[in-house]
Amino acid sequence: MRVTTRARRVAPLPALAAIALLTACGAQVEPTSGADDATTTTVRRCAEPVEYTVPERAVVYEGGSADKMFALGLTDHVHGYVMPPANPPVSESPWAAEYEEVELLSQDLLNRELVVDADADLVVAGWGSGFSDERGITPEILDGLGIQTFMHAESCYGYPVFPERHSPFDGLYTDLERLGQIFGVEDRAAALVTDYRERVAAVQEQAPDGDPVPVFLYDSGTDKPFTAGAQVPPDDIIRFAGGENVFGDLDERWTEVTWESVVEAQPEVIMILDYGDQRAQDKIQFLKDNPVTAELPAVRDDAFFVLDYNEGISSPRNIDGVEKFGAYLRDRAAGR
The missing domain is CATH 3.40.50.1980 (Nitrogenase molybdenum iron protein domain)
Known part of the structure; x- marks a missing residue:
């Protein structure tokens, strides 16, 4: 070195x-x-x-x-x-x-x-x-x-x-x-x-009151899920919008976890990363059909948010992603 x-x-x-x-x-x-x-x-x-x-x-x-x-x-x-x-x-x-x-x-x-x-x-x-x-x-x-x-x-x-x-x-x-x-x-x-x-600050200022919403990002994987740790843009997107990445304590970028740890986290919202042949709707259907995840609060409530691939990797489009997710969490809070 x-x-x-x-x-x-x-x-x-x-x-x-x-x-x-x-x-x-x-x-x-x-x-x-x-x-x-x-x-x-x-x-x-x-x-x-x-x-x-x-x-x-x-x-x-x-x-x-x-x-x-x-x-x-x-x-x-x-x-x-x-x-x-x-x-x-x-x-x-x-x-x-x-x-x-x-x-x-x-x-x-x-x-x-x-x-x-x-x-x-x-x-x-x-x-x-x-x-x-x-x-x-x-x-x-x-x-x-x-x-x-x-x-x-x-x-x-x-x-x-x-x-x-x-x-x-x-x-x-x-x-x-x-x-x-x-x-x-x-x-x-x-x-x-x-x-x-300034755009990010505006999202933060409008974040729903109360405790941050637990959010699980689902990238891919059936035997084990692939998700976002603290070192990739979705962690900031979730946090700035008023949520909490349930795997934000992992000092990792994109990383593999277990379904047991997802169940333990009890996410109230699931963010789906949409890209290539990994269609968001297919991932949502898997989570609904999988007995391990079917009873998660987010799945029961149909609380899915789709994040475009280029809003989830380091890009100017991260700003679009946080604005969209901020609006989603505000609408969700208003509907309760």
């Missing part, structure tokens, strides 16, 4: 092109001397300071990465996207028009060959979601190939080299701010973060 905190430099652009791009974006950065005197800006990649030049051929993995770039108005800097089958159709995205402007590179998992073939100068993904030791595509490997990388701050919790902790929504804000620094659109990023924080 490396222990130095000196900023690392990867994939410099030609100096004049980099300066022109930064000037156009309004970025204020200090030049860093090197072989080609390229202008760089130092931004943290998880806990590691890294020197970035402005990318022009970014490859983004999954909807969360793409949506962060699109929300910041950086479509022109995105070459293409990789979208595994779990993701809902991009035509359903608020940024459907932006997706049409860039190339679909693959509907499989992110891999090194794809990135190299795309002549990428930046890869945006999460640790364990996109980047992976097992699949041989890590920031360190891509550094050696001269390809810059950006990791979602929310996923830095599990990064073994330079780990860094953020609550899930703070991770979203951090990503927007850091991408804003890399691309010289800090003001745009700051405005987005301010807007998102």
Whole structure:
């Protein structure tokens, strides 16, 4: 493991092109001397300071990465996207028009060959979601190939080299701010973060009175359920809206638990993560038919809330998710 905190430099652009791009974006950065005197800006990649030049051929993995770039108005800097089958159709995205402007590179998992073939100068993904030791595509490997990388701050919790902790929504804000620094659109990023924080605060202010509602997120699984621990956006979505994630005490991201622990928690609302071939209605029907879960308070009361996949992973759409769930809990409280 490396222990130095000196900023690392990867994939410099030609100096004049980099300066022109930064000037156009309004970025204020200090030049860093090197072989080609390229202008760089130092931004943290998880806990590691890294020197970035402005990318022009970014490859983004999954909807969360793409949506962060699109929300910041950086479509022109995105070459293409990789979208595994779990993701809902991009035509359903608020940024459907932006997706049409860039190339679909693959509907499989992110891999090194794809990135190299795309002549990428930046890869945006999460640790364990996109980047992976097992699949041989890590920031360190891509550094050696001269390809810059950006990791979602929310996923830095599990990064073994330079780990860094953020609550899930703070991770979203951090990503927007850091991408804003890399691309010289800090003001745009700051405005987005301010807007998102205000929208979340409004949901918190309107949360139903009384004790938080116990909520179980059901991702998938029949023998054992897959759910959300404290390190993924649904935990914040549930908490900010006025609920309590019944597995929020697990210092994990997406994790497997037991049906016995779900029954013990007695959730009053079940949040269903909707994606790919894991249809929400099929999951709801399973919970109703399964004798172990059929008598849970949420199942008896038909208290199911469907969360879109891209509202549940680190994405600007987390804000939509918390607003929708906040409205659901308020309506539920008013109906009692």
